[in-house]
Amino acid sequence: MKYNFNVQGMSCEHCEKAVSRAIRQLDRSADVQIDRAANKVEVDSSESAEVLKQAIVDEGYTVVD
Numbered sequence: 001m002k003y004n005f006n007v008q009g010m011s012c013e014h015c016e017k018a019v020s021r022a023i024r025q026l027d028r029s030a031d032v033q034i035d036r037a038a039n040k041v042e043v044d045s046s047e048s049a050e051v052l053k054q055a056i057v058d059e060g061y062t063v064v065d
């Protein structure tokens, strides 16, 4: 499934990597595309939206619905 998350708080490249890593820890085959300027995180994963969202939140970022 493809998901689009609006993620607040990614201020630098390190944040992008942290979000990306958190998602890949759940799903090693997940495809993660991040557009930091647009606060956009696009994920193609077999995990559910809820689980992915929680991983981003646990990393310290805010997911806006």
Ligand SMILES: [Cu+2]
Binding pocket: 010, 011, 012, 013, 014, 015, 016
């Ligand atoms: Cu950062």
